[in-house]
Amino acid sequence: MSDARDLLPVGTDGLTTEEAARRLASYGPNRPPPAPRRTLAASIGTQLRDPMILLLLGAGTLTALLHDLPDTVIIAAVVVFNTVTGVVQEVRADRAVAALRDLAPAHTHAWRDGAVVEVAAADVVPGDRLSLAAGDVVPADGEVLEARQLQLDESMMTGEAVPVDRGPGEDLDGGTLVTRGRADVLVTRTGAASGLGRLAALIAASPSPPTPLQRRLSQLSRILVGVVGALTAVVVVIGLAQGRGIAEMAVVGVSLAVAAVPESLPAVVAVALALGAHRMARRNAVVRRLPAVETLGSVTVIASDKTGTLTEGRMVAERLWTPAGEYVVSGHGYDASRGGITALGADGAGPADDPGLPRLLRDGVLCNDALLRGDGPGTTVIGDPLEGALLVVAGKGGLPADGTRDAWPRVSEVPFDHETRRMTTVHRPRDDAGARLTVCKGAPEAVLGLLGGSASAARAATAAERLAAEGYRVLAVADTRDPDGAEVWSLAGLIGIDDPPREHIPAVVEATRRAGIRLLLVTGDHPATANAIARRVGLVGADGEPPPGTVLARVRPEQKVAVVEDLQGDGEVVAMLGDGVNDAPALKRADIGVAAGLGGTQVAREAADLVLLDDNLSTVVAAVEEGRRIFANIRAFLLYAVSGGAAEVGVMVAGPLLGIVQPLLPAQILWINLLTHGLTGVAFGAEPADPSEMSRPPRSASASIFTRTFVRLLALAATLLVVTSLFVGVHASTEPHVQRTAIFLTLGLGQLAVAWAIRARPERRTGVRGLELALVGAAGLLVLGTLVPLLQELLGTATPSPAILAAAVAGAAVPGLVLRWAVGRERRRSR
Structure with a gap:
């Protein structure tokens, strides 16, 4: 796009209505570019290509083939939830660009046909001559043609906390706020070419990267698909080698695949994230992306x-210096009713002992064009934020702005000038008693130069350099009451202004x-x-x-x-x-x-x-702790679920080697899977945080879930589950029907014992948690599967004798007890 200065010459009359319409048609409306539109089908397709979603779709297909309606419904619900959530987040990105439109003012003032008229900001075009005043938002990028005391708040665009002065020939960014003065501005860039437009393009071009959890789950999905597929194939081959039918082994293979894949993992993740978001909402933090x-x-x-x-994003006077002392101002924001002024250092003079302090505060109010609106914490500044800070500090010192100005009406002024870098006002006493008061404020070097080579000026210059080095914006204030008008200036003091933390x-x-x-x-x-x-x-x-x-x-x-x-x-x-x-x-x-x-x-x-x-950024620290808690719970669930699935596959592989023809039936595998991966798995998402989490360094984003510790504990849990289940099964009976029941009970209860062993254990815990209730409920349903005739017929189990039931419980306790000792040792080592 060509620069506006390369177009038709622009005079004081501005553009004609016809020329403005022609340029509007050429350049387009002055709005940030709209976000690229995504079709609903494309958004859904993007979500369904996620590896975990593909794994879920595969597991759902298998459960549907096996007529396992509960698992099929759960998997379908999780897929729909994750897909809808992902699509909603893509819509969020579009809103971020659309929100830029709210920054542009609805209307502005431009020269058209020789007169200043109000026009829609969207109709501003390159070459327009705008007339801006204090309080106006700059509608487009431009160059200052004429200016009088022009000052801008550019913090929203640049991050610069202090308002900046602008003069003829300098550039302005659209979206900035005029805080003082007036200006005529030549519009140079609008729409997509403006500062707001470029920001919109940056936002649109900045993709939201996948989270560490999403990357880890994608990696996990690929690993599980490969490992489960290989082990399932081994089991099917072994069965065929034993002379069993293809159809029977196909059902066994599908059952194992479903059992080994933690299809409830996305549900566990979704519940954990939703609970975390709920906790954060109670702490005044809204999570926009789970x-x-x-x-x-x-x-x-x-x-x-x-x-x-x-x-705070507000200019606040925090330090005062007079020839007799230095002071610290307490309080925050523009609330003059809170905070006060105290002497700096034990040997400093108190405010009551320094007559120069009220004088400094008074002068800061008088040589000032800002206004305060509202009371208490809701107070706002109209005008220059630096001048607003002077009004607030005067209020803290007991000199309200309105009363001070009433007592000293202004009779003349010399506005702030870029060349002199100071402002001067003249006041008379309300009762006309005494000489007029002339006040000057501005940059220290500009004001102190009025004092000649006095000792107080030298001391003030040193103090100003020290305050500036500490990060303060320093203003110097001087006054004179010489009745002869000779302007023999006397230093009132220095004011250090800052945007405080x-x-x-x-x-x-x-x-x-x-x-x-x-x-x-x-x-x-x-x-x-x-x-x-x-x-x-x-x-x-x-x-x-x-x-x-x-x-x-x-x-x-x-x-x-x-x-x-x-x-x-x-x-x-x-x-x-x-x-x-x-x-x-x-x-x-x-x-x-x-x-x-x-x-x-x-x-x-x-x-x-x-x-x-x-x-409140302390909420971010709480959110970090919440995030670490969630990951720890998800990792604990994976350890529990994957070790259980591996144990089921191990039992099916090792059982025939011990003479057990078919250790578990497909229905038994699915029943164990339903109970261990259902409410029990979801309950992991609500486990409390380990108090030591926030004293550890953050985990690496590239680190796999399968750390050495994770693999050691997984292998230990799976091995113990396989050994104990087959041991109880072999010694329970020689009858296959009874052996399967013993293995079914031992393996199922053993997995629940593993969940008990790896659950979160904060140092101070009271009451019964959801996971413990889920474990008790799952254990009861597992045992009922061997006692209720309808379930016996469905699962192919037999009523266990008291001895077998006791052996199953004892065998199931072994993995839990050993793993609890191992987990405790790892936790002590990590701390």
């Missing part, structure tokens, strides 16, 4: 924006450090400001400075995406925290995006996976 809860448990790096995320952030930093998670500060703000905030929240090394690479400043939106991608390329699992439009592409590209819900933009919320309703 897998995101588990992803937090794998996070190794948290890359956080500064403005509005680590900080939120109260809870240092605790969050410490919690992430204990959990082995790196916290990075990624911001568009100035390096000195970013480093100062990093020091204040505890992101420091042994030398008291932020470690190299911990603070990344002056980062543009597209660079934030590159930062996330570089970290992911190094194998890191990245959580990105942000609240502005400039954060949205990185939020979407990160493994998990976390957005502020109160102070953040709709664009950031739509692009995020987790939204903090109270903007």
